[in-house]
Amino acid sequence: MTDTPASTPGGGAKRNETTVRALVLGCILAVIFTAANTYLGLLVGLTFASAIPAAVISMAVLRPFRTSTIWENMTVQTVASVGGAMSSIIFVLPGLVMIAWWMKFPYWETVVICILGGVLGVTFSIPLRRALVVNSTLPYPEGVAAAEVLKVGSRGAEQTESAVRENASGLWVVVAGSVVSAGYAVLVAMRVFAGEAARFLKLPAALGGGATGIGFSMQFALLGAGHLIGLTVGLAQLFGLLLAWGIAVPVLTSPDTIAWMTAHGIPSIATTLPAGISAEDLASTVWSKEVRLMGAGVIGIAALWTLMKLAGPLVAGLSSALAAQSRRNDGEVLERTEQDIPITLVGAISVAALVGIAGLLAWLTQSSPALAGSAVLLVAGGLVYVVVIGFAVAAICGYMAGLIGSSNSPISGVGILAIIIASLLMLGVLALAGVPADPSIIAFALIVTAVVFAVAVIANDNLQDLKTGQLVGATPWRQQAALIVGVAAGALVIPLILNLLNQAFGFEGGPPAIAANATTLAAPQATLISALARGVIGGDLRWDLIGLGAVIGGVIIVLDETLNRVSKGRIKLPPLAVGIGFYLPAAVTTMLVVGAAAGWIYDKLIKTTRFADVGRRMGVLLASGLIVGESLFGVFNAGIIVATRDGEWAVVIPDGAGWPAMGAAVVAFLALGFGLYAWVRRRSATV
Numbered sequence: 001m002t003d004t005p006a007s008t009p010g011g012g013a014k015r016n017e018t019t020v021r022a023l024v025l026g027c028i029l030a031v032i033f034t035a036a037n038t039y040l041g042l043l044v045g046l047t048f049a050s051a052i053p054a055a056v057i058s059m060a061v062l063r064p065f066r067t068s069t070i071w072e073n074m075t076v077q078t079v080a081s082v083g084g085a086m087s088s089i090i091f092v093l094p095g096l097v098m099i100a101w102w103m104k105f106p107y108w109e110t111v112v113i114c115i116l117g118g119v120l121g122v123t124f125s126i127p128l129r130r131a132l133v134v135n136s137t138l139p140y141p142e143g144v145a146a147a148e149v150l151k152v153g154s155r156g157a158e159q160t161e162s163a164v165r166e167n168a169s170g171l172w173v174v175v176a177g178s179v180v181s182a183g184y185a186v187l188v189a190m191r192v193f194a195g196e197a198a199r200f201l202k203l204p205a206a207l208g209g210g211a212t213g214i215g216f217s218m219q220f221a222l223l224g225a226g227h228l229i230g231l232t233v234g235l236a237q238l239f240g241l242l243l244a245w246g247i248a249v250p251v252l253t254s255p256d257t258i259a260w261m262t263a264h265g266i267p268s269i270a271t272t273l274p275a276g277i278s279a280e281d282l283a284s285t286v287w288s289k290e291v292r293l294m295g296a297g298v299i300g301i302a303a304l305w306t307l308m309k310l311a312g313p314l315v316a317g318l319s320s321a322l323a324a325q326s327r328r329n330d331g332e333v334l335e336r337t338e339q340d341i342p343i344t345l346v347g348a349i350s351v352a353a354l355v356g357i358a359g360l361l362a363w364l365t366q367s368s369p370a371l372a373g374s375a376v377l378l379v380a381g382g383l384v385y386v387v388v389i390g391f392a393v394a395a396i397c398g399y400m401a402g403l404i405g406s407s408n409s410p411i412s413g414v415g416i417l418a419i420i421i422a423s424l425l426m427l428g429v430l431a432l433a434g435v436p437a438d439p440s441i442i443a444f445a446l447i448v449t450a451v452v453f454a455v456a457v458i459a460n461d462n463l464q465d466l467k468t469g470q471l472v473g474a475t476p477w478r479q480q481a482a483l484i485v486g487v488a489a490g491a492l493v494i495p496l497i498l499n500l501l502n503q504a505f506g507f508e509g510g511p512p513a514i515a516a517n518a519t520t521l522a523a524p525q526a527t528l529i530s531a532l533a534r535g536v537i538g539g540d541l542r543w544d545l546i547g548l549g550a551v552i553g554g555v556i557i558v559l560d561e562t563l564n565r566v567s568k569g570r571i572k573l574p575p576l577a578v579g580i581g582f583y584l585p586a587a588v589t590t591m592l593v594v595g596a597a598a599g600w601i602y603d604k605l606i607k608t609t610r611f612a613d614v615g616r617r618m619g620v621l622l623a624s625g626l627i628v629g630e631s632l633f634g635v636f637n638a639g640i641i642v643a644t645r646d647g648e649w650a651v652v653i654p655d656g657a658g659w660p661a662m663g664a665a666v667v668a669f670l671a672l673g674f675g676l677y678a679w680v681r682r683r684s685a686t687v
Helices: 020-045 051-062 072-090 094-098 105-136 141-153 159-187 222-254 256-261 279-308 311-329 342-367 375-406 411-433 438-471 476-504 524-540 541-567 577-583 586-606 612-644 661-686
Strands: 196-202 211-217
Touching: 020 051, 020 072, 020 196, 020 222, 020 476, 020 524, 020 612, 051 072, 051 141, 051 438, 051 612, 051 661, 072 141, 072 438, 072 476, 072 524, 094 311, 094 476, 094 524, 105 211, 105 256, 105 342, 105 375, 105 438, 141 375, 141 438, 141 612, 159 196, 159 222, 159 661, 196 586, 211 222, 211 279, 222 256, 222 279, 222 577, 222 586, 222 612, 222 661, 279 375, 279 411, 279 524, 279 541, 279 661, 311 524, 311 661, 342 375, 342 438, 375 411, 375 438, 411 438, 411 524, 411 577, 438 476, 438 524, 476 612, 541 577, 541 586, 586 612, 612 661
Parallel strands: none
Antiparallel strands: 196 211
16 A cells, blocks of 8 residues: 555554545535435335445545545545434434424434434444454455455555456446436426336135235335345345235235124224225225234344344453453553554443433423423433443344344334333333323333434444454544544434425324425334334234234244255345335335345346456445435425425326326336346446
């Protein structure tokens, strides 16, 4: 490399690592990826890992600087990816609007929740670095892939001409994917193309007479997301979809089942629906009100199973961190690549964040008489909950990120478990204080859960980034400091995007959108999590359905372990992915499966070529571009809707015009999809 030798603690050379230009570029990219992930998460319930596209963009932007290094690019990637990951907080925060506690997202309150929870996510994951990164055999698929990209494309003495060409081509692939997906989304908004197709039907009496349906969403963002999650997770989600819509919905909508449940005093949402209801309304209502709760049970039991398997790594990580601090205290100078932020400073930062959380919770208790009388108990209980559950979920998400990647980690399971536990604890406090339940109780539970969720999403991303840093020889404490910068960058922009989307589209149960003809955002996770909080605290949660889901999840865990053992690791059925297939809309899941299959086919076709590694990396960049382009258009669209107060400002072909929007969409989607993959393959071959 181009660094000059210098005397530094632990040896090594003076290096451009956490420079101002790297931090600034990282923050800019963090804002872009946060905006994209916020829209995508609220639209379809998914977010994507942004480490690799951030690394590619960084290398292209910093290449003209002769002093740029791989470690600077690592810093940019770290700040950008953790900022983008921070957006997953939107799986909880919109619940406060859905229960009408907030009419909009108060800027500084939202920022404080994100920053305090995010900083704890960083500090809680630091003691786990040695156990889960350094002394672990976990594959860290995204972290390793990002390290490969950095090694190939960063400026340095060992860089080849082909690496320079790959870096340039990679940037163009991201741009092309973004332009195509954004352009397609524009044409959908114009109604030149249809965005989604769905078909519902009532089954014949021989099959029970229930209702079911299937949907298909033609969105390039979902195609890209499917490519990134991979075939194993995609097929597991398909299995969950089949269980939900092929078995659960038809059974629960069957007249015989409804009659049996009524006779045995078991509540059924179907009995509250009017006679002669359409198959679509019947199936959709039963899925949203009952079947999704079964998915929550599947995810919850899968998350608990993961925690049980993590007891050993947790203890080892803490012991290793304390041993390293002891060596520091004895005067031993650690190698540069072993230097974390000192554990005493980690503790001080954690205490400062907890003091801030205590202040936030104390302020919240004064906003309602129901909370004010038990303020001390609520604040103390909230802090204990954040510490205990927060550290546990940091370990769960960090481990799963290392095992199957950040994009596939059990964030949804964490949210479900966290809100159920928090709500149950709130019920205990209410019983002790003799206070009746009201919306403020639900709001308190959601805010505590939001803090824990912020811990989870940041820990989920951090360990992946720290693995990348280990592979490229980054300094851990510098990288950990950059993680905190990324948390702040993401937190500062999240409430702005949330308020824009809330105004433009609105959320279920919240204030109406600014335009009457705007389509409400689905926000699948936030809808489910707020429903769980209301159900637990209100006393009407369908525990029977969650329990049934937990039993199904237990069976899937056994099946997954059996398949894994029999196939020697070649065949897996991730229980968390199955649960997600239960509660994501069918139209979303089907396109995710298509994307997963498309990515697998693409990788298979280039596997035996000389450019297989390059082609695989280019495929990841294409998928990332597809997500970013459509998502950023979604944010832009929201801005136009707010400015014009018209949810259909882009429409050029009105309903009933006779234009074959669905046929045109299918042809264009297939042609563009095949064309993009073929183009990327050709570019990979010329690198």
